[in-house]
Amino acid sequence: MQLPVVIIGSGFAGYQLAREFRQLDNQTPVIIVTADNGDDYSKPLISHGFSRRLSADAMIQKRCDALAEELAITILPNTRITSLNAQNKTVSYGDEIIAYRDLVLATGAEAAIPPVRGDGTTQILTLNSLQEYRHASKTIVDKQRVLVIGTGLIGTEIALDLSLANKEVWLVGMTEQLMGHLLPDFISRELQQRFQSSGCQVMTGLTVVELTQSDSGLRVTLSDDRVIEVDAAIAATGLRPRTALANAAGLRINRGICVDACLQTSSPHIYALGDGAEISGTLLPYLQPIALSAKALAKTLAGNRTDVVIPAMPVIIKTPVMPIQLSGETSGAHLSWLVEHTDNGMIAKAYIHEDKMVGYVVTDKQIAQGFSLLAQLRATA
Structure with missing residues (x-):
């Protein structure tokens, strides 16, 4: 057998x-x-x-x-x-x-649930599987005010998606900028400004301390003592x-x-x-x-022992207010940037040495330039 x-x-x-x-x-x-x-x-x-x-x-x-x-x-x-x-x-x-x-x-x-106290923590939703989405979509369908905890890639995408679904959204995260582990600060700031313009409230550098149930929904206490009222909360903290x-x-x-x-x-x-x-x-x-x-x-x-080889690969951030593609090293004080601003978006190239590009970020319609930059990145790896 x-x-x-x-x-x-x-x-x-x-x-x-x-x-x-x-x-x-x-x-x-x-x-x-x-x-x-x-x-x-x-x-x-x-x-x-x-x-x-x-x-x-x-x-x-x-x-x-x-x-x-x-x-x-x-x-x-x-x-x-x-x-x-x-x-x-x-x-x-x-x-x-x-x-x-x-x-x-x-x-x-x-999905990792952040440490939050209060009887409202049992109401925190996550979106890491189809079953979780099924439950969350049924819960949120008649809710208007939604808190998203987590300013990384997934939290940012979810918050904007909810905002585009005409929800009133608060995006809260402990990092000082949106997707700080992926984006240079000048692009993160632009993305945050566009989020604010779309009606999504972004609060960086903060954590949710307490979540309690109230007659009108959920009472959220932030680490700066601010209190907001929401109808639902989603954790996207990794x-x-x-x-x-x-x-x-x-x-x-x-x-x-x-x-x-x-x-x-x-x-x-x-x-x-x-x-x-x-x-x-x-x-x-x-x-x-x-x-x-x-x-x-x-x-x-199948009998042919093979190593996994991971080349430089693009990361596509699906935020319609500001589509972004990036690859390589794109975050950190050790990088120097050559940035081109155009009417169609930004082209930003990251360098450690003047002659060696180690990463790039392109936005909006300049995403079309990403594939040629990716080829350059792979050629210098």
């Missing part, structure tokens, strides 16, 4: 790996075990669903059973793996045991890799599940990829690095 490749997790990472592996090997059994219903959906749409009035079902690209048939794999939906025995090469759920040839942990990450299963099995854990360049964990025949995998000390929770990881791991599982 041929032992299967078992993948735990049915997010983008798990399904992309199954697709890539099936192109190389159509004989080895593949089993995907997932705690949700297994439907394949576009996760990036979640940050833009409110303004488009998208239902959760409208985001589904393929149902679980149809995908299983298409890829000739077995999918076990609504099933949670409870134990992993690396020595025996088995995983268990309930009274069932699955023996594997190779195991892939594509368990992803969960992700926490799901490492409990790997940790219990004795695999090496740091911020995520530690893997080498071939995505192998500290145990033979166990691999990890996606939001929960820490590749050579780095977490890369973006679709393009995950897609490259899936392609490389598929080759390894």
Whole structure:
């Protein structure tokens, strides 16, 4: 009996790996075990669903059973793996045991909830899965005032999307500027000004201290003692890799599940990829690095051990008031910038040495210049 490749997790990472592996090997059994219903959906749409009035079902690209048939794999939906025995090469759920040839942990990450006191904390919504979006969209549909906690990439996109859906939005974050880990201050300031002009209230350098339920909704106390009243609150303060299963099995854990360049964990025949995998000390929770990881791991599982190579890749920030593309090093006092302002947006190139471009940011219609700049960046890497 041929032992299967078992993948735990049915997010983008798990399904992309199954697709890539099936192109190389159509004989080895593949089993995907997932705690949700297994439907394949576009996760990036979640940050833009409110303004488009998208239902959760409208985001589904393929149902679980149809995908299983298409890829000739077995999918076990609504099933949670409870134990992993690396020595025996088995995983268990309930009274069932699955023996594997190779195991892939594509368990992803969960939304991190900031430390906030008060009885309103149980009402904080998150948007890290289709199920969470389904719940949040039903909760928010008749609400007008919404607090978004977190001024990073996802929080910023969600806040603007809600504003475009004609909600009254407050965006609050502890960083001193929007997406400070990604953007230089001069672009972040411009983005914040456009947010304010669109009607979204941006409050940087602040945290939410307390959230309490009131007769009119939720009472929010900020770290500068300001108090605002909202109807709903969404946390977008980052992700926490799901490492409990790997940790219990004795695999090496740091911020995520530690893997080498071939995505192998500290145990033979166990691999990890996606939001929960820490590749050579780095977490890369973006679709393009995950897609490259899936392609490389598929080759390894098919018998051709392959390192993951992550070149300079573009990050696209979907904020309609100011579309942005960037890549490379784009934040930090050590950078010097050559900035061109045009009627169609900005072209900003980051340098460490005068002759070596290490990053770029382009905005608005100048995004079209991003791909040539990306090629230059890759050529000098």
